[in-house]
Amino acid sequence: MQKFEQTWRWYGPQDPVSLQDVKQAGATGIVTALHHIAHGEVWPLADIQERKRIIEASGLVWSVVESVPVHEAIKTKRDDAARFIENYKQTLRHLAACDIRVVTYNFMPVLDWTRTKLDLELPNGAKALYFDWADLAAFDLHIFQREDAERDYPAEVISEAKQRFASYSSEDVEALKRVILMGIPSEKDITLEDLQNSLIRYKEIGREGLLHNLLWFLREIQSVCEEEGIKMAIHPDDPPYPILGLPRIASGLEDYVKIIEGVNEEFNGVCFCTGSLGAGMTNDVPAIARAIKHRVHFAHFRNVKKDEIGNFYEADHLGGDVDMAQVLAIFIEENQLRSNPIPFRPDHGHQMLDDLHKVTNPGYSAIGRLRGLAELRGLEEGLIYGRLQKNTNT
Template structure:
């Protein structure tokens, strides 16, 4: 049994079409109803419509990524029970449509964070980039969080001060827009919204957020077990606390805690090499060895870090992540399974004709096609 190669598709408005996915060689699709606001129920009819659209192209919708967890659940506010009811209803509707694997994250407010969406590489391609000095500049001078610089190294603070002096107004606005984008498929937030959330999460803290995740999982456990649904948590991206927001899925200790607190088999992991790999503290082959039995889905991409911890998304087989070891382990794990592990090429460079196209950040066609081809070749060679 081989690993399943999949591709993320954002729906009919995605500039990358289902035909493009077929030509890239993927067999399965990772999708979601992104147009439905966070927390609302996904109607069965609309799930079936999306499924029929994908199947009509000869592909299979295998993974739902993601069913977003509403902020009321993450903060366990008074409205959380209503949103938990909605979440359970959505899971039941997905099950009726034959969709049994769900990816989600528990990152506060912002989802993944970058500071540059078009970082120029030496070969002319563009990549996503995270720069601590740019984040610190935003934190101190745009967000104006109290004592913001106290949360960064002296080197980053000095760089941030100079960076801000040299930064023109256009770049300042761009930086703010990128960070405040939050979830790319949702509307942007305001500075005031973010500051209010930071204050809430300061009170909750890491331990409180962990408790809220466990409460969420236990609240949907019966539904998942009755419907045969497996949940896979996506690691924090990047795997550090940022802007005063806690992180609870950033390393092996975090993931093992989640699996230990909710040991039932419905509670699984999405192993994202790029998210975990952005932290030099993470030994990815070791983490996969520890949690691999609960990994059902993998996002495979690479990153290149500098000494400060800044990183850009490198080519899939050329970065600081030992992708060969990761693929070897996934192949071994997969051979023990009754249900195969699904992976997708996560993100990709903007290159060739895609340099002139507008796509979702990280989700251009040609860069991911190149990544999938490399990963497919790696898998084939290692398996043989």
């Protein structure tokens, strides 16, 4: 029975987690990107070849690109967007020339992801990423001071945000700003003024305009993707609701149906992230998996635990609100219909054990992800064994 391809996100030669560590964890594929190339510029063929050479010299393969960033000029359909579209196409051609054909991307405006704390201490002493609405509101209302921001929060969150801000030291304010602005992918330091200017532009574009720009982008790159056998996998919004007044267009099943049917071709697919989707209060993650499994080109398996307001932390891979067994069962069944299985990676791990004393990329320390990969691998083996037993008995 065909199994998932087990991969691992690696940030390149500067990653504190080495390729040897990845091999010891049991993954066979690498998910990486050329982070040293400025957003919107062509990835040189030689640079791609060199990264691939390093990976293969360690006995691994470069399975998925995560990600080729979509420049803000494309997301906003700026006057100079055509140049960045052509650059994107050329990068796809270079990747295909190196036999790398699954490309993850997102279409989140300005913010790539948002958390309010990177080191929430759990009862067992491990540390996790955390999102708290009151902290976000404290930033939005009292630090960023966005116009009409009060409309986006319930009264109890506004009240709690006011109390928290009053208790913040200047160091607390700077720490919160740093964490939130960390989610803005850029080659330069971002100021609150830069963020404000982006909000003005996206307010004009709106949700429908952003979806229109995404479908335009996909149609522009369609011919290259089909000629080169490239599969594009859009990552869901993280978290899956509007943040700081910015529109979101990939937050749940309805959004994905619009994206898939908007350019209804095989190249146009999904990176199925159980954690991002699981953070949505109304998202039924297994139901979304059943509905769009035929267009899933890549998967992130992680879990979150939410409270009644929607605050969430990154939970154990098998211990959060998402029924991971049900999700994996759906994709195991889908794998049997494919010539090549879906690649997945354990996404976000707790900082734990020896990694508590190391400097690591937030969510990407080694041991927490190793634990997640082991749990997911064991769950897959158990589900497959159950399927085989059931088939034998019938």
